Amino acid sequence: MKISEVSLDATDLHILRLLQEEGRLSNARLADRLKLSETPVWRRLRRLEEEGFITGYQALINRKKLGIGLVAFVRIVFANHGNEQPSQFEQAIMSIPEILSCHNVAGEADYFLQVVARDLEAYGEFVSNVLRRLPGVAEIQSSLSMREIKSSNRLPLPLA
Incomplete structure (x- = not known):
């Protein structure tokens, strides 16, 4: 645009x-x-x-100060795309605070999630107790962040 x-x-x-x-x-x-x-x-x-250019205001919080030490990027694959499961999955995702972002993507995966957890053990429990129970999920693959280089929500606004 x-x-x-x-x-x-x-x-x-x-x-x-x-x-x-x-x-x-x-x-x-x-x-x-x-x-x-x-x-x-x-x-x-x-x-x-x-007009929706500004959708809200929020404070940026240091997750490490709160004891949230793990960031995972999660690849989700569905077995069946032709039923109600994708919309049920998307609706369920909206109420899970550990999931910071969810993207429906093209390619081999169906969704990519950004998930935070206290540590590896807490993340393992989250995968078992939450992600595996979401509607339609056939495959989960996690990539764990070793070190965060850049994190921002700032958009590259043009100079007029």
Whole structure:
């Protein structure tokens, strides 16, 4: 999707960049950084939220400080794709907090998951007690992260 197709101008993109860097910016500080008054910045921010460019705000939490030491990338294969199992699987995934992301993919796998756990033992229990019991799952293959090099949710926003 091209930026011109979604009606974002340079100020909108600047707002998105600033909020990706520091989501706790107040409207006043955001206006100051943009060199605009607060009312137009508030209107733009409201429009970006209403149009779905901004879908929410959250704190970034250090998982290791919470004792979550393991990240796994999990390849899921289904035996049968023609029934309700894929949609039941997707619905079930939504309520499992250990699954940070789930992608339906093309290729040999059907889904890739990013899963976190306290340690290897906890991950093994999660696979046995949760993943193996999900609808449609025929095969599970895990790749464990040895070391995290980069982790980000920041999108590469163009300079307008």
